[in-house]
Amino acid sequence: MGSAPDILFVAGSQVDLQWVLPAYERAVARGMRCAFAGPGLVVPDGACYVDITVHLLRFVRARIMVTATSGLTANRMPRGSVRRVAVPHSLVSLHMVYPAGTFDGYTDVFCCGEHHRAEIEAMNRHAGVTDRRPLLVGYGKFERLATTRPDGPPRTDGRMHVLIGPSWGAGNILEIMGGPLFARLLAEGYRVTLRPHPSFFIYGDAQITPLVHACRDHPLFTLENSVEESRALWDADMMIADYSGFAMEFAFIRERPVLYVDVPPKVLNPGWRELGPTPLELSVRERIGLVVPAELEDVVSGLRHLAHDPAQWAEQIRRERVRDWVNFGRFGEVCAGELSRMLNDRRQ
Template sequence: MFESLRKTYREWKGLEAFKKLPKAQRQLVFYSEGRGYWTYFEAIFKALQDEHAHPIVYVTSAENDPLLLNPPEGMQAFYVGEGSMRTLFFSTLDVRVLLMTMPDLQSFHIKRSLHPVHYVYLHHSIVSTHMVYRQAAFDHFDSILCVGPHHVQETRVREQLAGLRAKVLIEHGYGRLDAILVEGNTGPLTRSVGVSAQVLVAPSWGESGLLEQHGLDVIRPLVDAGLRVILRPHSRTRKLRPEILDAICEHYRDEPLFRLDEDGDGRASLIESDLMVSDWSGAALEFSLGLERPTLFVDVARKILSPGYEAIGLDPLEARIRTQIGTIVAPQDLASLGSIAADLIGDAHQWQSSIRTAREHWVFNSGTSGSVAAAHLVSLLD
């Protein structure tokens, strides 16, 4: 109880400190919903500093966000939590521009301010907008930084079907992908003799998710095939179904080939892996398009948060792109996952051209997305 009160007090103090900033110092605000979200903002912030020398205010819901303790030059950082103080932060917001990765603005308790704020949505996944998000997830933003042509097309069709005003759609790209391209060595990894290949298991979450449906049966055939396995579950799986992860970790607690990775960013696990095993997760697109290595998709039921998504008449990117960047395996074939994965790793070099072509088609401005977004944000302040 006392810790809860102390936490609320810290959130209130953070909100109070933010509100005390002169309005001239809080023209451009980034809102981060969690510790692992900075990776999506980073390229934009860097471009704002390097190309425009423009400061920002960073507001986070994560008390353990490292930027609170050590904000870089050009940033002031504040903590508001994810409860009543965050709701109050949004409802009373009086700034020029707010950049955020959290969808569903205006749909639930997070509302647009009564003040004239320009809301910019920053996609934190490459996947399509109309199947794994709620129907009105993006309806109430003013600008959207689109990853690729699929986002532009889907958003315009949604606007037409729902009679919505046209938003400003920016051909942006994807900062996290840019970071992976810079940090990782694209193409198949070269392993020393005797060093096993590494498979990253990184599925989505939900009742139809790979771990929720199959749990240990996903990991076992990979380990039995002598492959090193890193399990990187979605944070929502840890929150909603922790017993699944605990059972897997207990089973493999003395297994040197198995490791659990719950780091919010997880780029290191991506870059070090030869192959990803996934379901409908956007992480698979980051892995393959960023590293030019294939993904093995287990064909569990689609993750659908918008039951009427087919009305748009466009198959989601995450369905269309699968055969361009990897192989699909039926759930009933999980026992063969180890041998299928080993074969795919062995043929990884054959996938590079197809994956590179897919990236060039589906992602805007690879390598320069931060500059594009920064220029748009600054234009909104002029």
């Protein structure tokens, strides 16, 4: 690779790459020397790339490391990196959904919104950390999703189109409601798209197979692979979710409400309450949609309520987005600006 790059973008998988690509594009446009590292990645044409397992990253040289891959411990980070930057790959909380210690070893966290900054500040106080900076930068997903937006108006046959996006892990809406939910919605005449979390496709999950087998021949049912496509994001009228970060993306991008099924929250850090902040995925639900019990009648009733006038939610959702997704649509430029300042600070 020659001399060490200014910025090394690290991804443990192809999925993780999408969150940093807008930053890479703008950093290159500003003249920064950038490279990618990770196993089996498909990187932009002409990009410098080191095909390497994350276990060997410590042997790669770079001034600044940037990654959206969680679980990268400090002893695996490139040696000699002056700044080590975490880019959250979801709008959900950093202190409840991720295990304790996930963001140890980083010098900077590029926060998606005010909630992330409050969470990192709380982690710093709790652990006595003074050299980890929470920076309000934004979230790069919109810039990537915007490139997948279909030309022309959404497909429509006069039916209400419902996107169902279950989160990964135990207690999601597929596990709790499963087949009966889909059967009921299809019987009610809704066009239904199932778009599970990418981990369902990467790691495999027995919850999808029987459901798809039962619904695959129904003309109103579609299974969308969230690793490869995002058409339903642009086509759907409403979304049913549990605690998926994609539900917030749908609401903030489309300015349409989400019907939240009240299932147990996803908790990977049992000690999150000691830190203080209420996780966004718990507090935001009633500000960008409705919360209903995990009962078929309640779900159907909730959809009918939202379908009456989904556009009335737009202004309220925009106000919420200002706090939770800063620099909306400008992540790449803002991120590149912060990286440029880090480089200049180092050179002075």
